[in-house]
Amino acid sequence: MYGSTGYSNGDHQQQPGAGEKRGASRGRRGGRRSRDLHGFRVSEYNHHQNISNNDDQQEQKSPPPCTDFDKAYFHSYAHVGIHEEMIKDRVRTETYKAAVMQHQSFIEGKVVMDVGCGTGILSIFCAQAGAKRVYAVDASDIAVQANEVVKANNLAERVIVLHGRVEDVEIDEEVDVIISEWMGYMLLYESMLGSVITARDRWLKRGGLILPCNATLYMAPITHPDRYNDSIGFWRNVYGIDMSAMLQLAKQCAFEEPCVETITGENVMTWPHVVKHVDCYTIQLHELESVSTRYKFQSMMRAPLHGFAFWFDVEFSGPANSPTNNHTQSLLIGTSNNNPVDGIPRKKRSNPNEALVLSTAPEDPPTHWQQTLVYFYDPIELEQDQIIEGSLTLSQSKENRRFMNILLEYSSGGRSYVKESVMR
Secondary structure, three states, X not given: OOOOOOOOOOEEEOOOOOOOOEOOOOOOOOOOOXXXXXXXXXXXXXXXXXXXXXXXXXXXXXXXXXXXXXXXXXXXXXXXXXXXXXHHOHHHHHHHHHHHHHOHHHHOOOEEEEEOOOOOHHHHHHHHOOOOEEEEEEOOOHHHHHXXXXXXXXXXXXXXXXXXXXXXXXXXXXXXXXXXXXOEXXXXXXXXXXHHHHHHHHHEEEEEEEEOOEEEEEEEEEOOHHHHHHHOHHHHOEOOEOOHHHHHHHHHHHHEEOEEEOOOHHHEOOOOEXXXXXXXXXXXXXXXXXXXXXXXXXXXXXXXXXXXXXXXXXXXXXXXXXXXXXXXXXOEOOOOOOOOOOOOEOOOEOOOOOOEEEEOOOOOOOOOOOEEEEEEEEEEEEOXXXXXXXXXXXXXXXXXXXXXXXXXXXXXXXXXXXXXXXXO
């Protein structure tokens, strides 16, 4: 998204070998910037507020610095095309609207914060549901347009656009509801969840509502011969010319980095594995720094294994202290308790309370998130019932926390491999 981080991304057998990478991970959305009620830009406002404080107080209250990477990220969200893509994603937008209306009794007459409001559409949904006041926070300059949209819909008295980072803005009251569309590719790419956690810890009332309330990231092995042949097999015979000398370079260019593509359930070779479950009420910032899991799959078909697919879903259920909630909406078939356990294969979502779900699974209607695919340089021929197992670690890049390092170790048929890549 912002150019090379300088990492060497390799996919190799656990013997000396060459690397493998992603084909086309696209930058998605960004942070949010806005203007405070008194007309100060947030950084100016905070400066005036802190002038009389002593150095110790300033040090304790100072938010993390806004890096050049953050500024570039926020700037990317000033482009209308990104917001157009998200709003035109009917699965995404209509699910959020349905979630607001489903929880209207929690929103009506209450104070709401929209973290990363973009054009302000979710804030307006909440105002239409009867919110007393909505703080629409965005660090991108799209907040200027959001403010105009709010005024054009005669909602300026109830929707207050704050142009700044959640870490920097100041409001004088707690909020009853936090709503945010924070999910990136592969769920955690872009690290916007951290802003939701910050808003929760600063302003959410005890027993308040977070929409969505939880999220689950999945992975599964896939076969995708058409994609592989289109990118690689093509070079074996180009208008009658043997150009197989291009194969290694073609593999590196096509598969060096994670790809954002759409697959179908037919490409998936096993039941998925839970990489990470996120409870938005309890997750802490340090948990986002690194996520690790071990997996073991048994192929349900005889086919070449071309890599792994990742997708996620999020749920919109009642507030943390609701007796009908208790997060039981995230049950997994075959588990003995009511909470999903990272690392448990999932067959099908059990949804006894009819929680509203936004899913990016291959078998569900497509979204702009699609699926994230990590391809191998060379496929592994799997027999039916053959085991593939290993480990996965997702970690924030130390250079830019919005980038995600992927370390994938896998073995099958007595051979072991390692693939390292960066999603940026």
